[in-house]
Amino acid sequence: MKSFDIKTKIYFGDQALDRLSEIPYQRVLVITDPFMAQSSMINLVTDPLKKGRKEFEIFQDVVPDPPIEKISEGVKKMLEYRPDVIVAVGGGSAIDSSKSIREFALRVDRYGEVGLIAIPTTSGTGSEVTSFAVVSDPKEQRKYPLVSRDMTPDEAILDAELVKSVPPAVTADTGMDVFTHALEACVSTNRNDFSTALAEKSIEICGVFLLRAYLDGSDTHARQKMHSASCLAGLAFNSASLGLNHGMAHQLGATFHIPHGRANAMLLPHIIEFNSDINKHSKSQTDYLPAVKRYSTVAQILGLSSYNKIMTVRSLVNWVQFMMKEMDIPLSISQMEKISKEEYFAAIDRMADAALADGCTATNPRVPSKADIMKIYEALW
Numbered sequence: 001m002k003s004f005d006i007k008t009k010i011y012f013g014d015q016a017l018d019r020l021s022e023i024p025y026q027r028v029l030v031i032t033d034p035f036m037a038q039s040s041m042i043n044l045v046t047d048p049l050k051k052g053r054k055e056f057e058i059f060q061d062v063v064p065d066p067p068i069e070k071i072s073e074g075v076k077k078m079l080e081y082r083p084d085v086i087v088a089v090g091g092g093s094a095i096d097s098s099k100s101i102r103e104f105a106l107r108v109d110r111y112g113e114v115g116l117i118a119i120p121t122t123s124g125t126g127s128e129v130t131s132f133a134v135v136s137d138p139k140e141q142r143k144y145p146l147v148s149r150d151m152t153p154d155e156a157i158l159d160a161e162l163v164k165s166v167p168p169a170v171t172a173d174t175g176m177d178v179f180t181h182a183l184e185a186c187v188s189t190n191r192n193d194f195s196t197a198l199a200e201k202s203i204e205i206c207g208v209f210l211l212r213a214y215l216d217g218s219d220t221h222a223r224q225k226m227h228s229a230s231c232l233a234g235l236a237f238n239s240a241s242l243g244l245n246h247g248m249a250h251q252l253g254a255t256f257h258i259p260h261g262r263a264n265a266m267l268l269p270h271i272i273e274f275n276s277d278i279n280k281h282s283k284s285q286t287d288y289l290p291a292v293k294r295y296s297t298v299a300q301i302l303g304l305s306s307y308n309k310i311m312t313v314r315s316l317v318n319w320v321q322f323m324m325k326e327m328d329i330p331l332s333i334s335q336m337e338k339i340s341k342e343e344y345f346a347a348i349d350r351m352a353d354a355a356l357a358d359g360c361t362a363t364n365p366r367v368p369s370k371a372d373i374m375k376i377y378e379a380l381w
Contacts, residue, residue, distance in 0.1 A: 011156070017045065017162075020054075021048040025083075028085055029086050032062060033062040033091075034061070036089055065093065065134075065253060071101055071104065074101035086098050086102050091121055094121075097133075099116065117154065123227045125230070126230050126238075128158075142251075172327035175327075182233040185233065188365065198236040205225050243364035244361050245360075246361075248271075251351035265329050266332070269321055276295055278292075341381065
């Protein structure tokens, strides 16, 4: 028996942040990063709190790829301040940090029920509606996906005002992260009718609005649409889970600090080809792997249908590569010019082991071997 539910109440549209003046909590801990805390954008969050006469403090020590040490500092702050609610403001790192801090703090001292409100400032992770969080161990160069229903935020506030100033490179990386979330949810072995409907709508929005948001950051309509697409994809993979793309991207981020969305985008053409098992001799195939039909459906949603399934999937790979080129995302590790060939190839064996053990890999539509994963990492160079 399967089930589907949406735990998070979502507030969106114009003046969505006004919700903060109405929240049924009095003592608020805002968790964010130093840039957000020191910019004028934090006023978009604190002004409604002041209007609602809420007490609040700000914990601003969030860093990218949140390490265990920073989570521990946040736990200490939460247990000292003892808030009624945590308000997470930022990208995936801020929201994942907030989830982890609340989870671990309440295991140490369950002093009461503590709410969690997530306010994303990028349109990418979908973390505002998921039970997933990713923390890292810099010493081991590993990322660990944590999964617990208790970590799902109670409320999410989607306000495009917070993403207007996001630079084009971040819009590109996070936008392709959205697309990867939706695509992996579509082909996951754990997919269902509900998750697929959400994922397909997210893909449709990405096809129309991602490039618009990249080319013109002040296009509020495109920004709001991508915010919605990110949330829809989060709801989809929260139910269906993800796949090998994320399992491998986590290792690239942990080892070489490649932004998560960028790592996902760079891997995506290779993963589609692997999951479909398409190659130059496959035009005459009559039997296909299960993922081929799903990828064909996605291609059709994007207006890419061709005269047979294999060519339709190939057109999807071409579309991903076209989007990457249009948004200046490198197609290979070598194009980044920051990582040496020796350093990269020396890490492949260890990254392959970690990707194989990653929780996301378990629901990939085609079961990979370590040799398969190593081959994809090698092709990525």
